[in-house]
Amino acid sequence: MRRAVFILATILFAVFLAVGARFVSAKPNFSSANLSTPGTQRTLVLPQTADSSPVISLGTAVDPQTGKKVEGLAIIHFKKEFTHKPQHQPGTGGAVNKCFSFLSNGAKWRTVEAWVVNPSNTRGLADDFVFGNVGGNVSKWEDAADGVVGNGAGVDILGAGSTTATQLSADTTAPDGSNEVYFADVSNSGAIAVTIVWGIFAGPPSQRELVEWDQVYDDSDFDWSSAGETGKMDFENISTHEIGHSTGMGHPDDSCTEETMYRFSSTGETKKRDLNTGDIAGANQLY
Numbered sequence: 062m063r064r065a066v067f068i069l070a071t072i073l074f075a076v077f078l079a080v081g082a083r084f085v086s087a088k089p090n091f092s093s094a095n096l097s098t099p100g101t102q103r104t105l106v107l108p109q110t111a112d113s114s115p116v117i118s119l120g121t122a123v124d125p126q127t128g129k130k131v132e133g134l135a136i137i138h139f140k141k142e143f144t145h146k147p148q149h150q151p152g153t154g155g156a157v158n159k160c161f162s163f164l165s166n167g168a169k170w171r172t173v174e175a176w177v178v179n180p181s182n183t184r185g186l187a188d189d190f191v192f193g194n195v196g197g198n199v200s201k202w203e204d205a206a207d208g209v210v211g212n213g214a215g216v217d218i219l220g221a222g223s224t225t226a227t228q229l230s231a232d233t234t235a236p237d238g239s240n241e242v243y244f245a246d247v248s249n250s251g252a253i254a255v256t257i258v259w260g261i262f263a264g265p266p267s268q269r270e271l272v273e274w275d276q277v278y279d280d281s282d283f284d285w286s287s288a289g290e291t292g293k294m295d296f297e298n299i300s301t302h303e304i305g306h307s308t309g310m311g312h313p314d315d316s317c318t319e320e321t322m323y324r325f326s327s328t329g330e331t332k333k334r335d336l337n338t339g340d341i342a343g344a345n346q347l348y
């Protein structure tokens with residue numbers, strides 16, 4: 062009986078793939094575009110929320126790799142000047158704020174998956190800089206996960222990266238088994254970057270996990286810099302924050318302005334490049 066169910070599921074999945082392939086091939090122009098040309102990536106459209114919340118639920122779907130029911134979250138990194146209602150975590154009797162939070166307690170990577178970046182962008186960042194920098198930012202969180210920065214030890218959380226000239230697509234309706242990083246226009250106004258994370262965020266914490274992450278950096282509305290230039294978003298500053306989400310980190314209380322995971326950034330800012338005490342303590346607790 063279970064074998065029959067498995068065969069039926071396999072057939073349905075094959076039909077799903079075939080229909081999906083036809084759907085993609087029916088879209089105009091993508092196949093003829095030179096995908097390594099800057100500006101040819103698509104616009105990422107996310108649901109608008111009434112209060113411009115930084116965390117948008119993408120609903121539930123089935124993870125194609127594990128067959129598990131998972132939930133999607135899109136976490137938006139807003140420009141500092143963008144107005145929002147404050148986010149304050151409940152106090153605990155006057156205790157010092159721990160200055161870190163998780164997307165969901167216990168929701169972390171329990172397997173190691175590779176990631177891929179299409180570094181093409183309209184703002185002049187070199188391909189090898191983008192790829193190398195994302196890798197370096199992954200290493201910062203992995204290094205901090207054992208609670209000690211710079212000790213040469215750590216935890217392999219996000220695995221190895223590679224580059225591609227293929228057009229990538231952040232998954233807003235269901236995970237596709239690929240962890241993708243690229244530049245595109247993000248529809249939400251004030252959004253510098255978005256990290257989408259799929260995982261199991263409810264139930265016993267020991268059963269929670271992350272199964273996929275995608276990242277989009279907005280090179281339509283913002284200039285980008287590799288050197289903290291005035292008037293431009295510093296790529297390392299923003300990417301180090303986004304990679305934190307990929308490992309399962311959330312935004313700390315709005316009073317924690319010095320943390321890499323603080324939810325707002327400004328042009329020219331570079332202080333998020335280095336993890337702060339709350340970021341390190343959080344990574345250590347999660348992993």
Ligand SMILES: [Zn+2]
Pocket residue numbers: 136137138302306312322323324
């Ligand atoms: Zn964020």
